[in-house]
Amino acid sequence: MSNPDAGGRSPRSRDEVFDALADSVRREILRIVHGRSPSGVSTTDLAFELAAVTADSPLASVTDDDHQRALVDCQHRHLPALVDAGLVAETGDGTVVTTDHWVFDDSEFDATFAGRTDDETDLDALFGALADSRRRTILIVLGNQYHPLSTETLARDVAAREAETAERDVSQERAEQVLTSLVHVHLPHLNDAGLVTYDLETGSVSYKGHPSLRTDWLDSDPERPQSATGSAPVESTDGDSSDEVRTVRGRESIVTTGQSLCESAEEELFMMFTTTGLLEEGCFRRIEDAIDRGVDVYVGSRDPRVREIIRDRAPEVVLWEPQLDWLNLPPNGESVGRLVFADRKAVLLGTLGTPAADGEYDETALVGEGPDNGFVVLMRQLLGSRLDHLDTLSETGQSEIPL
Template sequence: MEDLTNVERAVELLQKLGLKEYEAKCFVALTQLPSGTAKHISEISEVPRTRVYDAVRVLETQGLVEIQHANPQRFRAVSIDEAAQTLRSEYESRTESLRETLQGVEAATVDDEVDVSHEVWALSGSAAIATRTTQLVDEAESEVVLIVGHESALTDDLVERLESAQDRGVSVVVGTVSESLHEDVRAVLPGAEAFVSELEWLRSTAADDATEITRLLLVDRTTILVSTTHSGGATGEQSEQAVFGRGFENGLVTIVRRLMSTGLFPVDDPYADPAADGGSSDAS
């Protein structure tokens, strides 16, 4: 698929934020003009002139467009920064309303109990995986061990959550797969224990291997999340997937915990001691 132009991409993003197609096209057209009439907007946006008026009225009610009542009427978009803030506030308001509404939905009951110690779940999409990562960090009570495989995983939001975890007394240990990432971690999280991993398989070295480990998270030694990013297709588009599990006896958690005690940390690191694994009560 050919890359979208900035105009097409802007229209697409505005639609994802709740605007209809004609509204999005008219707004983008107005950002290209100091001000304009319906005729100007129609010529630039290719929106039928009779539909421009309806679209602009909606944009005005949303605080995105100003109207000059002249003859003919003239319109202009608010500044880009103001528009972004207005849309952000509206989006946050809607998501908060959604959260409160969903919390009020009555839970259904089914006769299907599952042993959580054997659950392994899959999750797709970078945004969803980043959200789950920060959620798990927020739940930590004693220890967070995070291995950063790609710089994209070390977001500002995650750094803030890790700092908050430290403030409440949680031990935060951050490993990286390279020296450059190690320096980045030390710069943004000076209070965390940081190291460069000694596990070679964390690094993608094969020329034909388009998959790399993005992050590996272990929380309180009972919850694990591993995510990978795969580059494929003619455009090299990237997609991220993750698996996670909970429970001290969960097989996935057990495997990763044991890997961490046999090569993940530097040999002189106190976390490398297998005895720190809780007495190896999960044997088998």
């Protein structure tokens, strides 16, 4: 009989699957059973084969004691976990077969089951780390970034994705709850598994990756449109990273990327927002943090409401009002929505498509990083003189400057 959730991809289902796989003996059982299915293998024969493989000896060398120990382990420890995860089923005559679970349709899993490797302990740590939906969400967020994130930015993004809502709708209390779990539980676990680099002193996290990890293992619903949670993949051109111009799709991924650029600024942060709907609570926190670090922050908008909100929240910011449509795109249904330019070395330029019925825009952004990056050089040429002008005027005490 097959498990009713055999094909399930829910977060709980994935928790159980990865937890079951986080044991080299259970993976060995799956290799044996999967190789003998659909006819299956009896528990007695399975125990003989398992004892031989784990001892790296021929079947004829398996003693009765070895067989009995393997049989007890199978019946009382390993098979129940694999059955609960929906990976195997036991028939009425005691035969064990693999189910129609999705993992057996995944070529990467199939390769994992194909034979034993020298890094079985490493795989234990990998699957153990994946056996929690929040840790998988963390990896989705970090996998979309090419630079470290602060734990606070990461926590807000994780909280928003878990609630399937916009980051601005995440309460401070909820963000702090998630942050606490990240700092004390999940990030140390992922760091120990070699999946992330977590610097406790600076509070920064970056994706490290694993040669056996595949991104489609992380999302419990791969058929869900990426824009639903902002977890759209980051696309990039081929070639050296210094020449790379990346495309980021989906509001939440764009917000997270923009905020991480704000966090990287050491001397100067130049920003633009065309509407109040693009202002996130996390943006204000990044601006305030930058000011506390001694960074010169300039924020521009033609919308007086944006300038008023910024003035109230961060009075130390130098506000400016664009007088010309110098960043407008050709009339093709899109317009510039947001701009983040950090230290004239990294830039994010976001565009807004046609608004949906709920008023939300379909957002896309281009990102370039590095002083020699072609996109960064172009923006430096376009904005350099204006930035120098802003810097000169700000020294005179002007708080709102037209350009």
